[in-house]
Amino acid sequence: MSRPLRVAVVGAGPAGIYASDLLVKSGEDVTVDLFERMPAPFGLIRYGVAPDHPRIKGIVKSLHAVLEKPEIRLLGNIEVGKDITVDEMREYYDAVVFSTGATGDRELRIPGSQLEGSHGAGEFVGFYDGNPDFSRDWDLSAEKVGVIGVGNVALDVARVLAKTADELKVTEIPDNVYDNLSRSAVTEVHVFGRRGPAQAKFTPLELKELDHSENVEVIVDPEDIDYDEASEAARRESKSVDLVCQTLEGYAIREPKGATHKLYLHFFESPVEILGEDGRVVGLKTERTELDGTGNVHGTGKFTTWDVQAVYRAVGYRSEAVEGVPFDAERAVIPNDGGRVLDPSTEAPVQGLYATGWIKRGPVGLIGNTKSDAKDTTTMLLEDFNAGRLSAPAKPEPQAVLELLDARGIAVTTWEGWRNLDAAERSLGEAEGRERKKIVEWDEMVVSSHPEYEI
Numbered sequence: 498m499s500r501p502l503r504v505a506v507v508g509a510g511p512a513g514i515y516a517s518d519l520l521v522k523s524g525e526d527v528t529v530d531l532f533e534r535m536p537a538p539f540g541l542i543r544y545g546v547a548p549d550h551p552r553i554k555g556i557v558k559s560l561h562a563v564l565e566k567p568e569i570r571l572l573g574n575i576e577v578g579k580d581i582t583v584d585e586m587r588e589y590y591d592a593v594v595f596s597t598g599a600t601g602d603r604e605l606r607i608p609g610s611q612l613e614g615s616h617g618a619g620e621f622v623g624f625y626d627g628n629p630d631f632s633r634d635w636d637l638s639a640e641k642v643g644v645i646g647v648g649n650v651a652l653d654v655a656r657v658l659a660k661t662a663d664e665l666k667v668t669e670i671p672d673n674v675y676d677n678l679s680r681s682a683v684t685e686v687h688v689f690g691r692r693g694p695a696q697a698k699f700t701p702l703e704l705k706e707l708d709h710s711e712n713v714e715v716i717v718d719p720e721d722i723d724y725d726e727a728s729e730a731a732r733r734e735s736k737s738v739d740l741v742c743q744t745l746e747g748y749a750i751r752e753p754k755g756a757t758h759k760l761y762l763h764f765f766e767s768p769v770e771i772l773g774e775d776g777r778v779v780g781l782k783t784e785r786t787e788l789d790g791t792g793n794v795h796g797t798g799k800f801t802t803w804d805v806q807a808v809y810r811a812v813g814y815r816s817e818a819v820e821g822v823p824f825d826a827e828r829a830v831i832p833n834d835g836g837r838v839l840d841p842s843t844e845a846p847v848q849g850l851y852a853t854g855w856i857k858r859g860p861v862g863l864i865g866n867t868k869s870d871a872k873d874t875t876t877m878l879l880e881d882f883n884a885g886r887l888s889a890p891a892k893p894e895p896q897a898v899l900e901l902l903d904a905r906g907i908a909v910t911t912w913e914g915w916r917n918l919d920a921a922e923r924s925l926g927e928a929e930g931r932e933r934k935k936i937v938e939w940d941e942m943v944v945s946s947h948p949e950y951e952i
């Protein structure tokens with residue numbers, strides 16, 4: 498072929514960036530247009546990872562090296578499926594890779610989930626991470642709050658709720674987040690898991706780190722430390738499970754340090770109802786469970802009502818469909834076979850369409866996992882190319898798609914734009930002795946990226 502293979506990657510989170518990188522360094526002549534809905538790249542590294550995790554946020558630095566590559570063109574502030582349809586994209590690209598991740602909350606089907614004061618964890622994350630799609634204000638008038646779920650997102654939410662606003666002021670949080678957190682009445686956070694310590698989904702480092710704040714007392718009831726045969730086997734088989742159990746055992750037996758804010762980790766308590774009065778949360782009802790030998794639990798019929806005035810449901814994220822791309826609504830993923838998008842009616846691959854990252858396999862795993870995922874998907878794409886299974890687009894010239902976007906009046910944000918926005922956020926932070934302060938408003942992000950745009 499006398500021209501480069503033209504690939505569109507949709508979603509500039511870690512999965513999309515790793516996929517772009519693998520494509521351009523594959524040895525084939527490939528150029529990538531990396532489409533992103535938000536004005537800024539990096540997906541959940543920017544809008545998911547907690548602000549007090551600067552080491553993880555720092556992964557962005559290594560992704561800079563990828564986005565600097567001349568064969569990769571970042572096209573931000575464009576929602577694929579709306580601003581440009583998937584059929585239209587076929588006119589410009591040989592193949593399209595979807596790496597659209599997840600932002601919504603998975604539903605928790607217990608009574609009371611809709612009450613005022615019952616929040617999806619993702620909504621709170623969107624707020625404190627300054628995502629323009631989410632609320633600028635947050636009601637933190639509850640003194641005692643419940644968090645349902647025992648994964649790292651539950652830990653993030655519990656930690657941000659339990660820490661003081663001043664502890665977070667050194668991070669990149671914007672002013673509206675600091676102002677809200679500084680008015681917080683929260684003094685007790687109760688995290689609930691329906692199974693035991695060996696079944697928790699925490700990673701050891703994040704669980705240990707929970708205890709680093711002088712203002713937060715992490716408390717585990719010794720009665721909640723229990724293992725059955727399957728739990729013991731899980732500890733033997735996985736170092737990570739064993740480390741989590743050891744850390745929890747340590748929390749259960751030590752003397753309190755006398756911190757002002759209490760963070761309780763409860764196990765074997767299955768949330769059955771969020772209790773309300775006048776439409777607002779006034780409590781959480783749980784049923785005590787016990788292990789059945791296989792690592793699963795059954796209810797004991799013993800119920801407890803917890804005095805909490807807000808509940809955060811951290812039971813997982815959920816992906817959204819992209820208009821024009823098959824979607825498995827049950828699993829909330831794009832149906833695929835290792836990365837090749839499948840037509841749900843025939844179960845055959847849809848020519849030229851691929852998926853990677855959370856939209857491919859569901860919202861589990863760390864940033865690092867998206868790399869191996871991207872490898873599988875891009876290998877398939879290149880196999881299809883080399884086997885002649887891709888069909889050539891009508892308008893492969895790089896300029897053609899820009900003309901379409903321009904004709905639609907879309908204020909495209911580019912890599913140079915991110916450089917400008919990055920500099921603007923760093924200079925806002927520098928004035929307060931921090932590394933960065935995030936710009937929240939969508940239009941302000943666009944104009945900071947490209948001052949010549951008028952919004």
Ligand SMILES: Cc1cc2nc3c(=O)[nH]c(=O)nc-3n(C[C@H](O)[C@H](O)[C@H](O)COP(=O)(O)OP(=O)(O)OC[C@H]3O[C@@H](n4cnc5c(N)ncnc54)[C@H](O)[C@@H]3O)c2cc1C
Nearest residue numbers: 508510511512534540541545577597598599854855863864
């Ligand atoms: C609250 C939270 C905290 C986390 N903390 C950590 C952590 O500390 N360490 C760690 O390793 N992992 C962490 N993770 C996991 C990590 O964020 C994910 O593994 C990773 O971000 C998944 O990458 P992705 O590229 O598939 O999706 P995403 O990061 O979600 O990126 C998808 C991108 O696609 C864009 N997009 C969506 N739809 C469209 C469209 N139609 N058109 C154009 N663009 C679109 C989105 O705007 C987004 O930028 C955390 C996750 C969450 C939710």
